Amino acid sequence: MYKNLQTPCFIFNEMEFERGVSGFREALESRFANVKIGYSVKTNSLPYALQFARQLGCMAEVVSHDEYRLARLCGYNPDEIIYNGPMKSKETFIEAVVGGAIVNLEAKRELDWLDELPDNKIHNIGIRLNINISHVSPEDADGEDDNSRFGFSDESDEFKEALNRIELNSKVRLAGLHIHRTTHSRSPLFYERSVGYAVKVIRKYDLNIDYIDVGGGYFGIFPNKPTFTDYAEALRNSLDDPEFNNLTIIIEPGNALTASPFSFLSEVIDLKRVDSDTHFVTTDGSRNDIDTFFKKTDYLKEIIFKDSKGQRERLPLQIVTGCTCLEYDRLFTLRDFPGLKVGDRILYNNVGAYTLTLSPQFIRLWPRVYALGKDGEFKLVRRESQVEDILSK
Numbered sequence: 447m448y449k450n451l452q453t454p455c456f457i458f459n460e461m462e463f464e465r466g467v468s469g470f471r472e473a474l475e476s477r478f479a480n481v482k483i484g485y486s487v488k489t490n491s492l493p494y495a496l497q498f499a500r501q502l503g504c505m506a507e508v509v510s511h512d513e514y515r516l517a518r519l520c521g522y523n524p525d526e527i528i529y530n531g532p533m534k535s536k537e538t539f540i541e542a543v544v545g546g547a548i549v550n551l552e553a554k555r556e557l558d559w560l561d562e563l564p565d566n567k568i569h570n571i572g573i574r575l576n577i578n579i580s581h582v583s584p585e586d587a588d589g590e591d592d593n594s595r596f597g598f599s600d601e602s603d604e605f606k607e608a609l610n611r612i613e614l615n616s617k618v619r620l621a622g623l624h625i626h627r628t629t630h631s632r633s634p635l636f637y638e639r640s641v642g643y644a645v646k647v648i649r650k651y652d653l654n655i656d657y658i659d660v661g662g663g664y665f666g667i668f669p670n671k672p673t674f675t676d677y678a679e680a681l682r683n684s685l686d687d688p689e690f691n692n693l694t695i696i697i698e699p700g701n702a703l704t705a706s707p708f709s710f711l712s713e714v715i716d717l718k719r720v721d722s723d724t725h726f727v728t729t730d731g732s733r734n735d736i737d738t739f740f741k742k743t744d745y746l747k748e749i750i751f752k753d754s755k756g757q758r759e760r761l762p763l764q765i766v767t768g769c770t771c772l773e774y775d776r777l778f779t780l781r782d783f784p785g786l787k788v789g790d791r792i793l794y795n796n797v798g799a800y801t802l803t804l805s806p807q808f809i810r811l812w813p814r815v816y817a818l819g820k821d822g823e824f825k826l827v828r829r830e831s832q833v834e835d836i837l838s839k
C-alpha cells in the first residue's frame with residue numbers, strides 16, 4: 447500500500463483525524479449546548495491539516511503572530527481563531543479582537559493595547575487564569591510547587607488588577623476565562639478540579655462571561671487511558687449548575703487530535719556489522735523527525751519487508767539508526783529478528799504531535815508529507831524542503 451511513496455515521508459490519515467475530532471465533539475455536545483474545538487497549531491502546523499480541520503468545523507488555536515498569520519493564510523477568518531500566548535503582535539492582536547476572535551490576554555502589554563482599540567463598539571476579550579497544579583490538584587502535581595509562568599494569578603493580586611483594567615476600559619468587556627495546563631497524568635480529575643477552580647474565581651468576582659476555554663493536554667487513542675467521554679464528564683461535573691447552561695465550552699486539544707493521524711515512513715539505506723553480534727541498520731529517517739526531544743526508547747512501528755521474510759537469517763541484535771551523523775541517532779533495537787535489507791521500510795505510527803513543528807533543518811531538510819484520503823489514495827500535500835528554500839533571498 448505504501449509502495450509508491452517516496453521516503454522519508456509523513457503520512458496524514460484524514461479519516462483518523464476526522465474520527466478524533468468528531469469523537470471529542472460528540473462527547474462534549476451530548477453534555478453541553480455550546481462547544482468549540484480549537485486545533486492547536488503549534489502541535490502540528492501542516493497547512494493541509496489546518497485547512498482540513500477548518501472543514502471539520504474546528505477553530506485554529508494560535509500562540510504567536512506567525513501562527514495567527516498562518517491560520518489566516520490557511521483560510522481562517524478572525525472569528526474562527528483563538529489567539530493565546532505572550533507572542534502576539536499589537537497589529538494582529540487588534541485585528542483579532544476587532545474581527546471577533548477569541549483573544550485571551552496573556553502578557554501585560556496587551557492590557558495597554560486594549561486602549562488602542564477603536565471605540566465603535568464594545569469588544570469581547572478573554573483572560574488566562576494562572577494555575578498552580580500543586581494547589582489545584584496535588585495528585586497531578588510535579589513536586590510541591592507546580593506553578594506556571596502563564597496567565598494572571600489570583601494568588602497574587604495580578605488577576606484582580608487585570609480585571610480592574612478591563613472594567614475601567616469602556617471599549618471592552620470580559621467575555622471568557624482561559625485555563626491550560628498539561629499534567630503528566632492527563633487525568634480527568636485534574637480537569638474537573640481546574641475547572642472547579644475557575645468556577646470559584648468566576649463566583650468570587652461575580653463574572654458574567656460567555657465562555658470557558660479549558661485548553662489542551664488530553665490523551666487521544668491509548669487503550670486503558672481516559673477517553674473523550676471521561677474528559678467531557680469531568681468538565682460537566684464542575685459545570686452542572688444551571689447558571690452555566692449557556693456557557694460555551696472551548697477545548698484546545700493538540701496531542702489528542704494530531705498524534706494518531708500521522709505516520710512516518712523511512713527506508714533502510716545501509717547495513718553495517720561492527721562485531722559478531724551487532725548489526726547497524728541505517729535508515730533515511732531520523733529521531734529528529736519523530737522524537738524531537740530524544741526521549742523515546744521505542745515506537746508504535748511496523749516493518750515492511752521488501753520481499754519474503756521467511757528466507758531470511760535471524761540476527762541476534764540489530765540497531766535501527768537514523769540518517770544523521772549523531773552517534774545517538776538510534777531509534778530502536780531488534781533482538782533475534784529476521785535480518786533487515788536495504789529497501790525494507792519502517793512505518794512509525796502515532797507521530798503527529800510536536801514532530802513536524804519541532805524538527806530542525808539538520809543535515810537533511812524536512813521530509814515530504816502525503817495525505818491519505820477516504821478514497822484510499824495518497825496525494826502529496828507538501829513536498830520535501832529543498833536547499834533553495836533556505837537560501838537567503
Ligand SMILES: *Cc1c(COP(=O)(O)O)cnc(C)c1O
Pocket residue numbers: 486488489507509530626628661662663664698699700701702799
Ligand atoms: C500547547 C497548547 C495546547 C495543546 O496542548 P496539548 O498538550 O498538545 O493538548 C493547547 N492550548 C494552549 C494554550 C497550548 O499552549
